[in-house]
Amino acid sequence: MKTLPLRLHPGDDLRRAIEAAVRAQGATAAFVLSGIGSLRPAAVRLAGADHATRIDADCELLSLAGSIAANGSHLHLSVADDQGRVVGGHAGYGCIVRTTAEVLVALLPDWHFAREPDAGTGFAELVVRPAPGG
Numbered sequence: 001m002k003t004l005p006l007r008l009h010p011g012d013d014l015r016r017a018i019e020a021a022v023r024a025q026g027a028t029a030a031f032v033l034s035g036i037g038s039l040r041p042a043a044v045r046l047a048g049a050d051h052a053t054r055i056d057a058d059c060e061l062l063s064l065a066g067s068i069a070a071n072g073s074h075l076h077l078s079v080a081d082d083q084g085r086v087v088g089g090h091a092g093y094g095c096i097v098r099t100t101a102e103v104l105v106a107l108l109p110d111w112h113f114a115r116e117p118d119a120g121t122g123f124a125e126l127v128v129r130p131a132p133g134g
Helices: 014-024
Strands: 002-008 029-039 042-045 053-055 059-069 072-080 086-091 097-107 111-117 124-130
Touching: 002 014, 002 029, 014 029, 014 059, 014 072, 014 097, 029 072, 029 111, 042 072, 053 086, 059 086, 059 097, 059 111, 059 124
Parallel strands: none
Antiparallel strands: 002 097, 029 059, 029 097, 042 053, 042 086, 059 072, 072 086, 111 124
């Protein structure tokens, strides 16, 4: 495992920036171990929902975790508003860094992750394989 600490900047799309950073390392398997910072807006897809809810207010990013495959990511987050109310769910595209995001990613060079259709769930799910030549 190799760690990749990231500091994202105002205006960065949280999910896209993390995916791009992992790709830039040539990795096809990674996990987000931790993430904190601030967002505005936040795009959070709640459990069972088809679309993300947009929170167009300053939010503290309290936690961020998930997996990053060669063809997509599955990230969960929790955010708090200015009253301390917390909401959590899937991190969608459109979570925009407000002041900063500090993220720790674990790159797994011995592995290859992909998202493939799963007949049991009806979703593209994580498939874990040894890296080619590994």
